[in-house]
Amino acid sequence: MSDAGVMFPRKPRRIRGRSIAVIVFLAMAAMFFCVPLYVLIVTSFKDMDQIREGAIFSLPIRWTWEAWRFAWFDACSGLSCEGLQQGFWNSVVILVPSLIASIAVSMITGYALAIWDIKWAGPFLFLLFLTAFVPFQIIMYPLIRLTVMMGIYGSTTAIAFVHTVLAMPVLTLIFRNFYKDIPSDIIKAAIMDSGSFWRIFVEIILPLSGNILIVVLILQITSIWNDYLVGVTFGGLGTKPMTVHLANMVTVSTGTVSYNVNMAAALLTAIPPLVIYFVLGKFFVQGIAAGAIKG
């Protein structure tokens, strides 16, 4: 169809019948993909009277922020009725140390494995590759005991610790593969020059890490923000992340269910990663490709 166009800069060409069919099919697929988001958005802006009419795809007759306001300030999750805002701030407080710890550990390990002579580096890399696939359930209970022993169970620190543990294998492999491709001349010159592990890291490696750091940062922000299981298992009263608050809010609601509030709550939880995705989509794609083994 467009053999020349693939090899050479594209020339504008006529839209042909087949082209139209393809675009129509893609557009229909795109609509299917947008349906859940669309339904969430319109429902969150309706009032309950209109929702009870049962036209799930219709636009709100009267657009109202009421459900959003209620979801953020007043909705009940479990016993507390302070809205999702608490969960939001918990998630932010979890996110920061989790990001710093998980990236710091894997970055330095990846750097050491890629550049320096490490004993047993080969077997260790293979071991990391294996551990990247271990189901969380098999290490869950021992990690609970470990965090209890460390005296941090139920705190934000425990959640950050577990996120660091779970992310370490994949992130280390990503950083290691990135640093391995740094030209060895640069490294050799740097080792001759100063020879210090940390100075080379700070002066050579860190300035070269901009791109991979953004990719990993986005990968980690989305996976930590969207995590439920670690948060619900290791979080305590007042430290559970937003996803846990959302899940409690939509499942344990007593009396009549306010669907508009539930949808607003779901959107509030989804907005931070969605904003990152739409603004930095290119890096997000690189991230999921690099972290593909994370599954």
Add this chain to the structure above:
Amino acid sequence: MRLRWSRLSPQLAMLPAVSITLIAFLGSIGWTILMSFTRSRRLPEYAVDWERPFRQYNRLFADAGWQISLTNLIVLALGSAMAIVFGFILAALIERERRGEDFFRTVFLYPLAVSLIVTGVAWRWIFNPQYGIQHVLQSMGWETAAFNWLNDPTTAMYAIIIASVWQSSGFYMALMLAGLKGINTEIWSAARLDGVGLFRVYFEIIIPMMKFTFLTCAILLSLGVIKAFDIILAMTNGGPGQSTWVPAYFTINAMANKGNLGYASAAATMMLAITLVVFLPLVLLTVWQQRAAKKGAI
């Protein structure tokens, strides 16, 4: 002195990662496997039950909930495989028709950025019998439309499959797109010159050339399915009854709700065993791919 320190610091820098691997992964796995051979209930007992070491496993495989979980695992894997097919079709179309590539890619991938809890809320709302799609279709005149899938044990799993295909198709599309772009464009020219039809080019040339990509996708999918937990929790919470239990859900339930440590450990160990069975082909695939690359077969 400085030289010695610089040789020591790389090894020291490995300390956190090595201790995580040894304690949090290997140690924990060993501990859980040990627990699966004991009679531990709420609290760990370290004495292996030598008389009947496999008692937890015997109980496990006699448990209807576990059998349902294993069946659902296979159903979910086969159903989710649609995401690979769908992903390939989308990637192929996007690759042929370059117009709007960025737009379509962005739309197909956004579900991946959203928490599965949110995905569950959205799809549960669509499947809501009172106000959801069923009601819309019925009020449009299709009186017998039945989309109350989530409350029916025989169909609840299909609703979960639809949600997870929606969630993950974009991921496979991205992998397939990368694979398609790696294919030498001269093949297209050659095939078209020989007058080979479009579908035959795909089925006889492109898909066989992408066998590594397809295999990688299949293995990633299987590993993802074993881990499936959030989506089940958010869509059905295992119900109705036990009809949507999967091993990941079963294990957490045995631990958190039943508080039966030995039993949950046996289930977790079986999850690890399933992972290994899926994982082994991945290792072989990597080796195979490297050999093929060396021979220049790719």
